[in-house]
Amino acid sequence: MPYRGTNAEEVMRAVGEASWYSAGRGRLDCRLDFAFRGEWNGRRYTRKQVRPVFIEDSDGVLVLTVYTYFS
Numbered sequence: 001m002p003y004r005g006t007n008a009e010e011v012m013r014a015v016g017e018a019s020w021y022s023a024g025r026g027r028l029d030c031r032l033d034f035a036f037r038g039e040w041n042g043r044r045y046t047r048k049q050v051r052p053v054f055i056e057d058s059d060g061v062l063v064l065t066v067y068t069y070f071s
Contacts, residue, residue: 004066004067005040005070006048006050006066006068010032010050011052011063011066013050014032014050015052015054015063017032018030018032026055027054027055028053028054028055028056029051029053030051030052031049031050031051032050033047033048033049034047034048034050036048036070045070045071047070047071048068048069048071049068050068051066051068051069052065052066052067053065053067
């Protein structure tokens with residue numbers, strides 16, 4: 001997650017608070033915006049959006065990957 005610019009707390013918040021959508025092939029995704037006001041890869045940004053891609057089964061939620069968008 002650090003290489004994607006996010007952390008476990010933000011991913012868990014996104015899965016817990018945002019609406020879930022089909023991402024195809026049995027996967028789900030959701031998106032949640034966060035105030036950022038920081039630097040990422042040498043550029044300053046004010047917001048970021050965390051988009052985990054995951055599956056849900058009887059054991060809970062398994063996050064497969066996370067995309068992070070800065071703006």
